[in-house]
Amino acid sequence: MKNKSIMVALAAIAITTALQSCKPKDSSNAVSGDAASKVYVAPGKYDEIYNFVSGGFSGQMSCYGIPSGRLLRVIPVFSVDPEKGWGYSEETKPMLNTSHGFIPWDDLHHVQLSKTNGEADGRWVFGNANNTPRVARIDLRTFRTAEIIELPNSGGNHSSPFITENTEYVVAGTRFSIPPDDVNGDVPIDSYKQNFKGTLSFISVGKEDGKMDIAFQIQCPGVNFDLSRAGKGVSHGWFFFSCYNTEQANTLLEVNASQKDKDFVMAVNWKKAEEYLKAGKGRKQAVRYAHNVYNEKTHSATSEIRTEVTVLDSKVLKDICYFIPCPKSPHGCDVNPSGEYIVASGKLASVIPVFSFDKIIKAIAAKSFDGEFEGIPVIKYESALYGEVKKPGLGPLHTEFDDKGNAYTSMFVSSEVVKWNVKDLKVVDRAPTFYSIGHLCVVGGDTKKPYGKYLIAYNKITKDRYLPTGPELSQSAQLFDISGDKMKLLLDFPTIGEPHYAQAILADVIKKNSLKMFKIEENNNPYVTKGEKEAKVVREGNKVHVYMTAIRSHLTPDNIEGIKMGDEVYFHVTNLEQDWDVPHGFAIKGASNAELLIMPGETCTLKWTPDRVGISPMYCTDFCSALHQEMTGYIRVSPAGSSVPISFGTGKTPAAPVK
Amino acid sequence: MKTTENNIGVLSKILLLISATLLVISIFKPIWIIELNAPQYPEGLVLYIYANKLGGNVDIINGLNHYIGMKTLHTEDFIEFTILPYIIGFYALVTLVVIFINKRIALYTLVVAFLLFGIVAMMDFYRWNYNYGHNLDPHAAIVVPGMSYQPPLIGYKQLLNFGAYSIPAIGGWLFIASGVLMAFAFIIESKLFKRTKK
Incomplete structure (x- = not known):
């Protein structure tokens, strides 16, 4: 009798356990046993990698050590920082000056390390202001903002500050198309199609001093420019922008900008644009924008309002811009290390299309077009397509690359990172993220020579991942080991503001140049x-x-x-x-x-x-x-x-x- | 060439020549180094004493020393820095002259004089250490009764949060080597040495 009841109890336990194991694995067992040793950086030891992370609506940029996830510094950029006197001291106030006057806040979305030969050179890191369009350059000797330039003809500088392989240009594409600055903007909002224009800014960067200057702008049809990447290697000389709202809606974009099966990736031949610029095909346009420079010798900033840009019209100068159809409101638009493949992620699409640069060039030569959109040729989808990644997951956003020919795409809706092979477009691994990943970053993942080893996911939602802190929770980063066949979750760490894009670079490239102090004898402050x-x-x-x-x-x-x-x-x-x-x-x-x-x-x-x-x-x-x-x-x-x-x-x- | 019992051998002359060269070099190199380490200074602070100046983190050390009321260190406060290069230069010159004079008695005199110079120099160094370590401003922020801050003449000593390590620097070692070489020449040339050789 006693034995029987024990048997029943055991059976009950066995059934419960079996049922429990039917449940999908949760986060608690997603970490393997040796994760701790892989992220442990002993006290007094340095991290292997610097990770520059956008602060989103904090307006700042943060710097973490990888693999420990330790916060090393918050660099004030677009928002005032009373802790450091940034924007409060008389010397730094001019840094936040704009054509609208002093602005104490912005929304920093993307970071880009300066490049030489397609590799991060550790000299500067750039950040964009998404609200009042600007680009900032941070000097990595001092980890301070050295320069901020405002962008005329722009609204919502989102597809920025992406960079060419020798830092020839930093680009800025307007997310919100608006009437150009030199015309009367007092127009009905529903006259979007007639009056609104999209503008791409090409900011040149001084080879030695990093000084920024708007070399030219390209006026484009009124759509939303979302993200971009420079071509590299074989595709050096081109830039690729994702565009959504090709419906040209001006209200309830959630629905009205999601109608078409395909929006566009825009390929921009910036070498050609340079030729037109040299040939005097640009139009001088009267505008107002601020250019702010911090002088390390006078320890003070100056702000200058500039009044002119040169604009190239993509409608008239036919062979600069080409549209490539891309499924459903593309977001990320990323170029693999060789420069041959352009990965565009339609955030509502069920596939990830991969375009071939070689095929794009051939399609342009053969005029394999499917008509025009607002005067710009539209290349046939099949003529540009290398292939599609099938069933990658839901809500593909951004893609970075490793050193072994793999791509990693973030999936916002299905909350995972999907690893796939660039050659055969087959999904090889997937790892859950907690929760709702936005951007991701592989060390050197946008360069010609990715370092690989680590992938960091930047998540929008944390919910139960940390001790609760009331309704307002931190956002977070998650570190994965990608050195093996399977991605392994190593660490969660909270971030400041909202992390969007981030970049990572080997510490050795930067730390040797880090300044210890300013020389008093060189202080020329008045x-x-x-x-x-x-x-x-x-x-x-x-x-x-x-x-x-x-x-x-x-x-x-x-x-x-x-x-x-x-x-x-x-x-x-x-x-x-x-x-x-x-x-x-x-x-x-x-x-x-x-x-x-x-x-x-x-x-x-x-x-x-x-x-x-x-x-x-x-x-x-x-x-x-x-x-x-x-x-x-x-x-x-x-x-x-x-x-x-x-x-x-x-x-x-x-x-x-x-x- | 006629050689007598009172002349200096070739080996000794070579030693003296090297000795003179080392002395000249030592004028341009730091002679002494005082290394300071503290929990807040993992990278360490150094004070270099040259024949003609102080070097290293002098300003930082002065800044820190004001807490204990130690006088600030300035090259121009030390008469030694004006004359020391000449004295060392003079010894180098005399060493060469001894080779030229080629008399053992000259060599003996040189070695004794050099030894005396070394002793006097160290005594002088000790005197400065003592003065700086003991003559403290009574209004200093940090006054520890009975505490003095005299760095060790040679070796290691803990002074509050700083560990002070005082040793010869490259110039000092050259100077010592120079003296050792002279001493060798002295031994080689001494009658005592020759007698035992027989």
Whole structure:
């Protein structure tokens, strides 16, 4: 009797277990046993790889170490960052200037490392502003934004900042077509088809200094330009853009831009465009756009409003642009390492079409066209197609490549990464992501020589992956080992903002060039104070300039009197340290902006408008030394019209010893 | 050429020639190095003492020393840096002259004088170390009763969070090698050596 009941119990357990195992595997057993050792970077050791990740709606760019997933730095780009004084210090305010004036926020979607011979060279990383169209260049010696250029004739700079194989150009395609800047834009919105135009900007990049300049723009039919990639190797000289909303809808795009079976990939022969430009076929157009440059010697930015671009008309100059039909609202448009294959992902399509560059060129030569769209030839789908990846998954978005001839495509709807072979277009592996992957990044995955080894998925939804933090959850990245036949999930790590595209590069390429400090003797800031003896307070009308120094552990001057209500006080603080990793901060009570964070050898300026009579303390905000808490000072504010003279000093009246 | 018992042998002359060369080189190389390590300075700080100047992370070390009230180090505060290159140069010259004079007594004098110079130099170095380590500003931020910050003459010593390691640098080793070579010549030439050889 007893035995029987034990038997029943055992059977029940067996059945339950069997049923449980019928359930699809969940995330808890998706990680293999040796994952921990593969991502463990011992304390004090360096990661193998830098991962530059877009911050999406944070407007910034973040930098992670791979394989540990450790956050190394958040680089302020398009959004103000009070922590670093970015956009608050007088020196950095011009960086966020636009034709609309000062803009404190944007949406950074894509990053691109500068390239030489089709490989990432580690000099600069570029980022796009999706809202108020701009492109930024970040200097990887300092991990700071060095330059921002605004784009005229554009709305929503999404297909950007993709780059040619020798960084000849960074492109920017408008996501939202709009009436050009030099015509009256006061038109009915439903006149989209007549009045709205799409614009592609080609920004040239200085070979040595990286300086950006809009070399030319190509005016295109009004559609939505989504993403792009430069040709490389055999297809160098061409650019490929995905286009959706070829329905040219101006409302409820969700439905109205999803009507056609096929939208387009646009192939752009930019070498040809250069020829037309040289031949003077461009039209000079009056526009307004800001060009902002940060000077590392003066430690300050300048903003200039430019007023002209040269525009090439794709309708008139026939052999620059060609449309290639592509199923259902293509999103990603990626080129394999050899440059021969162009992978376009129709996000609502059931296949992934792969186009052949060779066939595209032959189709153009043979005029194998299927009519025109808005005056631009449409190449026959079959004439450009290399083949289709069948049943890849749902919602294909982006594709990167490894060093073994494989492609990896992110599937938003089915929430997975699909690995397929570029030659035979067969799916060879798939791995779930948690959840709803957007972009993905293989180390060197968009270059001529991918490094492979790791793939990082950037997910839009995390739900239960981390400890809950209320309704607002972090987005996340997931690291996969792709060195073997099967992709192996190694690590989840949360990200700042929303990660869109990211790129990864071997640490050795960048770390050797990383700057440790700025040389004080090369500091050409007009308000630099190169030594405590030069510290002073100068009144110019109601403007008071404080030439202040910071060195462990005091500010000079740290007692300032003679400030009056109605004054604008400018604290020009120079960090006199010439030692590695000794920043000083500066903050003053009641400041309506932010703090300063000043690197060794640098000068930063904080504007302060006192709002009341009395004593205001100021202090160093960065714990710089054992006597950091002593690194403080006072400023005395007297009523307007007061006769208190300007006076200042440090250490003039040593405190009497307490008896 | 007539050789007498009082002349210097060829081997010794070669040793002296090398010795003089090493001395000249040592004028241009750091003679002494004080390495400082602290938890916050994994990369280390160094102070190089040349015949004519201080080198290395002088400014950073001065910046740190102000906490304990140590006087800041400046090349121009040391008379030694003006005369030391000449003294070493003078010894190199005298060494060559000894080869030329070719008298054992000259060699003996040189070796003794050089040895004395070495001792005096080290005493002087100790004196400076002592002065800088002990003459501290009483108003300094950090005053540890009974604590002095004299770096070791040679070897290792912990000074608060800094470990100080003081040893000869390349120029110092050249200087020592030069003295050793002279000493060799001295032994070779000494009667004691010749007698035992017989």
